[in-house]
Structures are given as structure tokens and as C-alpha cells.
Amino acid sequence: MTADQNAAAITALKSLLGDRLSTGQSIRETHSHDEAYSTPVLPDAVAFPQSTAEVSEIMKICHQHKCPVVAYGVGSSLEGHVVPIKGGISLNMMQMNKVLEIHTDDLDAVVQPGVTRTELNTALRDTGLMFTVDPGADATMGGMAATRASGTNSVRYGTMRENVLALEVVTADGTIIRTGSRARKSSAGYDLTHMFIGSEGTLGIITELTVRLFGQPESISAATCVFEDIDNAVNSVIMAIQIGLPMARIELVDEVQIKAINAYNDDFDLPEKPHLFLEFHGSPAGVAEQVETFKDIAEDLGASEFQWATKTEDRTRLWAARHSAYYAAKALRKGASGVVTDCCVPISALAECIAEAKAKIADSDLLSPVVGHVGDGNFHLQILVDPNNTDEVQRAKAVASHLNHLALKHGGTVTGEHGVGTGKLPYMQAEHGEAYTVMATLKRAMDPDNILNPGKIVALN
Secondary structure (H helix, E strand, O other), rough: OOOHHHHHHHHHHHHHHHHHOOOOHHHHOOOOOOOOOOOOOOOOOEOOOOOOOHHHHHHHHHHHHOOEEEEEEOOOOOOOOOOOOOEEEEEEEEOOOEEEEOOOOOOOOEOOOEHHHHHHHHHHOOOOOHHHHHOOOOOHHHHHHHHOOOOOHHHHHHHHHHHHEEEEEHHHOOOOEEEOOOOOOOOOOOOOOHHHHOOOOOOOOEEEEEOEOOOOOOOOEEEEEEEEOHHOOOHHHHHHHOOOEEEEEEEEOOHHHHHHHHHHHOOOOOOOEEEEEEEEEHHHHHHHHHHHHHHHHHHHHHHEEEEOOOHHHHHHHHHHHHHHHHHHHOOOOOOOOOEEEEEOOHHHHHHHHHHHHHHHHHOOOOOOOOOEEEEHHEEEEEEEEEOOOOOHHHHHHHHHHHHHHHHHOOOOOOOOOOOOOOOOOHHHHHHOOHHHHHHHHHHHHHHHOOEEOOOOOOOOO
């Protein structure tokens, strides 16, 4: 990977793509970072393919010249996944944005990687079906698969791991392969589909996805409720899950994040205490039963001030506030950046981990809201820092590091949904042990020249 090799690749790509290869400064700056707190790095050029065939030709050229390639969607990732730390080509997939097929009888759809989750659900509006993975950001389907995204609905409907049936992928040398099928199960060989899900563009470029759909529920009810402490909020969730209550969404929002939501949204005035944001799906009778059962559990643990939302506009308002948590938190401190991290632990360890994380934040004299998909044992910190204050940044990174080790101590993972990128790379060996060596072997076999998003997941020389 040299400047001359990259320049030669760019010359060849210009002949292939014309104006859809840009070396303009502003375009390169847009592709130099994601939403994470990480050092931006400019790509040498940005390519805008419109078909799988073009992606294949791009990869053949880059493979020939050993030029790095980093796939890019909307840049909403949170661990530096799309930062082209070795330069090369940023491969913007947003012009591959067609919903190709919808199979209503089989509950699946085939989409290109640049389709966002809301665009897919808009296309499904008249079918009575929905795509359920909701990471908050309006991310692309390709990016969501590449990072094994999940979100607020995962406790009931699963993550991208459970909701991708098949893929079309272009490998490092430009070969086009298909993995999986529209069948709901298979015993035919290695599960290559799930090898690529969560690989963050280090093994291949996703150019088409076949995804599961679900029927839109007949009845939906959402709610918020208040707890005096996080322990009882989490314990109510644990009890609900243990009795098999099929809740669609269970979100923990701590008192710091509630303060941010109130300040960021003019029509919110919630008590500045830990909250659960909830949603129930099913038949009207089934939802009513779920609501009453959870209410009984929660009230026994001190929950109060239940506020219910059954109208679509009220539910939309509620979840919009939750999804804007990142920006609301940043607004708590003018000019701040967020050192964002997440982890996931067995649900029985969740309350203890959150308590220790909040104590560590207090000891560091920093401000950080806590939110979590508590039904999955997954929670997030957004540690607010002055990006020009080296001491603050280092203290924030120390808190994030402590959280990672805390998760591993409790039998969890250093990232439940954000992915590895560059931020979680230092903890991969500790989490995976000898399995990490197997990942490196796989990376070398699939990408011997290390041109696919180099320096992510597995750091090869």
C-alpha cells in the first residue's frame, strides 16, 4: 500500500467511473470519519458504484494495485468503522439503493446495500409487513449487516444476525459470490452468510441482502415509567423476561439522559429519575394482558407515573426522543464530543455493571448519560468531553476501557451492537483468546493483501 499504488488505482478507476470518482476535498472530508470520537483520515478518493458489476470491477482494480477499500453507507457508525486509516478508496454505496423484490407470502425482501431501514419500511407500508431492526440512526441495510446492528426491537425480533437470510458479496479480488438462500433454514455447508455479517467490510463488500420481514402487529401500546433507582428498573425487566412476557421494546434511560431529553425536546418534562421506555405488540387482548402483567411487576418494585401512548403520533414522539438521545446528550455540554462505548452482559449482571460504570464516571469527574437495551443486557455510555482537553479525553477513554474489562469479567462482550472498528480493537484478544487467531487466519485467506478496511477487527501487518 503506497501512494504510487493508490494513484495508479485512482487513474484506472477514473476511466471506469468518470465523475462518479471524486478526489474533491469536501467529499473526502465527509468520508474521513463517522459519528465516533476518532481522528479523521482522508481517503485518496471516493467512488460511487451503481451496480454489483461495478463494485466487482472496482475491487479488481484495487486488488491489482493493492489499494485499500473501505465501504461507506451514511457514516452513522460509532467506533471508527469507516475511517480509511490507510487511505485508499472510500466506496460510497448510497447509489445502490433499490428495493429489488418484496415477497409478501414468504415474509422476505431483497434490497441493495444503500437502502436505509426507513426506506425499506416505506416500501413495505401497503403490504402489512415491516422490517424490525432499528438501531436508531437511519442506517443503510449494508452497513447494518456489516456491523451486525441491533437496537430497540431486538429483544423480540432479533438483530441483523437473525434477520439476514442471504447475501451477495464481492470479495477482495472482485469475485461475486452468493451466500444463503430465501429458505428459512439450511444444513448445506459452512454458514458464510453469518461470516460476513459483523465483518465490517474486512472480508468482502455486501452488494445485496435478503432480509426477514414480520407482520405489523394488530395492536401496539408504548409507555414510560419512573423508578427511584436503576437496580429496581433492571430487576423488573429481568422478572418480566423470566416469566416469558413478550415485550417488543425495553429501554433503560438514566436520570442524566432524561435531563438531556427534557432539554432537547420542548414537549418533554419527565421526572429526572431512571425510566423504562416500553412497547408491547400483539392482539388488543394480548397487549392489554401484557401491559397489566408488566405493570404489576414494575409497581411491586417501586415503579410509578406510568404514561401510556397508544396513538401512532404519541408513540412516534416517544421513540423519536429515545432515538435522539445521542444528540440530546451532546447538547448537555456545548461544544462537547462524545466518547461513546457499549457493552453487553448476561442480564443477571446488568444492574451491577451499570452501577459500577456510573461509579467510575463519578470518580472520573466526567458527565455521561446511560441508556440501554436492557432486555438484551446491552447498555451504552456517552462520555462528554472537550475534544481539545487531552486530560478529559484520556479520563474518558479510561472509563471506556474499564467498562470493557468489566463486561468480560461478567462473561459478556466488549460490544453488543456498536461493533469493533478501531475503538474496540485493543480488547479483541482478551475477549476471544485463541479464536482471535482463527479470525486472523480467515482474514488472511479472504484478503491476503489486507486491502479491505485494513486495521479493523483484525490488525494485520
